Amino acid sequence: MIEAICGRVVNEVAQIACAIARTSAPASEKLNRLLSAIHHHGTTVLIKEKRMHDMIVAAMQENRAIIKAHTERLISIFEVIIREGIEAGEFKVEDPAEAARAVHTAFTAFFHPILIEHCLQHGEDIGMGLREQVRFILKALGKSY
Template identity: 35%
Template sequence: MGRHAKTQANRDEVRVRILQVAEEHFRRAGHYKTSVAAIACELGMSRANVYRFFPTREAIITAVCRQTLDDVVARAFTIARSSASAHQNLLCILVTIHNINKERLASDRHMHDLIVSTMQKDEAALKKYIGELNLVLELVIRSGVKAGEFEIEDSAVTARVATSFFVSLLNPLLFEYCFGDQAASEKFLRIQIRHFLRAVENSCAT
């Protein structure tokens, strides 16, 4: 590894460490109460050094938010590529996202608030997240068409319909309002999924 590559690797390691410590503080105290000084202190760095990697406190918050959402997308992609049926994968993806959001809302409220606050300010982050989940759903639908589970002409259009249909689940901004009743939320989700699959099957028959 050349000198430049080593330097870049070291910078990447420091950046990752900053985000790890920041996330720990955000989960514990909330992003509103966490200062760059507190993050730098735990890292044994100066604030100026932290600002070399992230120009503002908001940049750290946004990076943590995007990283958290990227983890959700990665889990969804893993399920989409499994050998289960398209119906099973669709159900598993949506239930998994539902459970992640529900757990965050119930037990990790500081992170839920951080994500909601960031998405309200960062439209690009929200579009990226929803767009990537749309690609996940399209992958599942295409596999269902290939396996003969779905008979549709345009998987991309159907995926966009699915994304719109489940937007209250996929979008953390809406989840709290639409799934606030923890006892009934998963039951309501399963009803939603049944209605969507029935609508897809009916559209195939016409």
């Protein structure tokens, strides 16, 4: 049952990610929208579907293969966007695969259901932190403002 529920949720996130990645927006805008959308999806699941949220937490704690595959899929999408940004002269990193993994790691606090729940329970302004982290990552990728 956990596998089926997680499958539904990770597929929803993957569809959102792919839709954003396919747009004609600049890479920095795609990355910003994608990171924000993934966080928003996780927050929405927590608030509107707590039982589903708890099953996703369980799957993550059990280190299920579906979660690992989902993480790799997201990192691949990040890499594609970063490569686009490099080709367009928007980003200045040498290794897009490494940068994609770093982006994922940098956003763990905004993706991980336990951490999202913790921030909401303690009244932390996670939205402001998300915007700050996006700006930080875009600067790290070489995006100038």
